[in-house]
Amino acid sequence: MSTHTLPEQIANSLRRDILLGKLAPGTSIKERDNAAELGVSRTPMREAIRILAKEGLVILRPSRSPVVADPSLKEVTDDLAVMSALEVLSGKLACANATAEELDRIAALQDKMLEISGDANSLDFFETDMAFHRAIAEASHNPALAETHGAYIARLWRTRYLSASQRSDRARALHQHGEIVRGLKARDTEFVAREIESHVQHILINISDLFEERDARRAGRIPDSTNISDI
Amino acid sequence: MSTHTLPEQIANSLRRDILLGKLAPGTSIKERDNAAELGVSRTPMREAIRILAKEGLVILRPSRSPVVADPSLKEVTDDLAVMSALEVLSGKLACANATAEELDRIAALQDKMLEISGDANSLDFFETDMAFHRAIAEASHNPALAETHGAYIARLWRTRYLSASQRSDRARALHQHGEIVRGLKARDTEFVAREIESHVQHILINISDLFEERDARRAGRIPDSTNISDI
């Protein structure tokens, strides 16, 4: 394997650890320790950390250990606002530029989500969800857009995963995906834009609930800035 | 001085060289040579190159020398589409969130552009232009948006600079800036969105003209993919 460079592989490994919670938000990432753990030197590890920093998953502080990002609700909301604009643009462009094969692939991902929507394993379901959104961005035939959109997907991955794991609004999400697919196939630009905007809107609502719930749970705890650190 | 880290300083130096054309598009950037030239080692130089790569100013190729980016018209058009969406969002959010001081600052930048619009030095004018657009993104009070928007500003800097240096459409640009300022002060979301979209639209038109002109000039030359390399 390894069609990728070493720093990318390391970044992938770290990313998985972060997104699955093995590296909790706020944890400091020591170059030496993590490098030794993977049997590499500090140089590629440093580069990997920069890759994750660019994605917003870790925060770089000059002359201090990088830490796993722990976004506040405000930051997540800000990210989602950008993400919404990027995905609406993706949807519009996809209406104009997507090939039949690309639309089929998007529809297939939606079908797969419907299939496994009853399963317990929320990771499979969620990864298909992310692939669905990514496929729309790629169907825009605008590589810069797809890349920037992908960065926001990565940045929001963990929070959205935690939110999706609550399974609270899965039915609505599936329905909205269906509408988006329908609109894409009809090449109805405005309809797709509206549906995507609404979809992201509901993602934000669910995430807000997650934060509120967590805030409520730690009632008497330190009322610091409201991050998702201690679940 | 040096409130910044060494790699950032190096990146700034390289960025200036690229944007001002001292490092022509297509030029390969040797780590050793450029590092020695600035009296630093390869390590911070490598990091600086990655910073510029993230901005899209240089292209990284595994196991090969990085090269100064030489975007095609298609790529610039794609970038501008993203940029437009980001700036429209910035404008909308600025209408809701900008403080009076921020609006004053935006207006002041516009005034400065009007003042120096007759001067020969197009660099001053252009940098004020970029500051104007940046200020709107910052007035959105969405740091993620401002950062991503800033990355696209950097990416498009050189092409827009070359285009603006033609001074073809300076009057229209100034007028549109005025309209944007007016809309922001009136907090008229839809009006601002329309004006920004139209403004970016015209930026694209001017850039297209630049490419066409360059294509025409090298009539019998190799009809490779149409990049801005040899002016």
Added chain:
DNA sequence: TGATAAATTTTGGTATACCAAAAATCGTTG
């Protein structure tokens, strides 16, 4: 005992050495 300062350790930043893969050069051969 609590606070503060000195000493020690940890850790990121930088320089450098070494390696392997490209690229360029040069020689050979049909």
Added chain:
DNA sequence: CAACGATTTTTGGTATACCAAAATTTATCA
């Protein structure tokens, strides 16, 4: 002489050594 191939050189990738700034610990003093 052109084309191919071996050899040398260049250059990015990785490991490691060294340094300085933080962070931590420990010792000292009020």
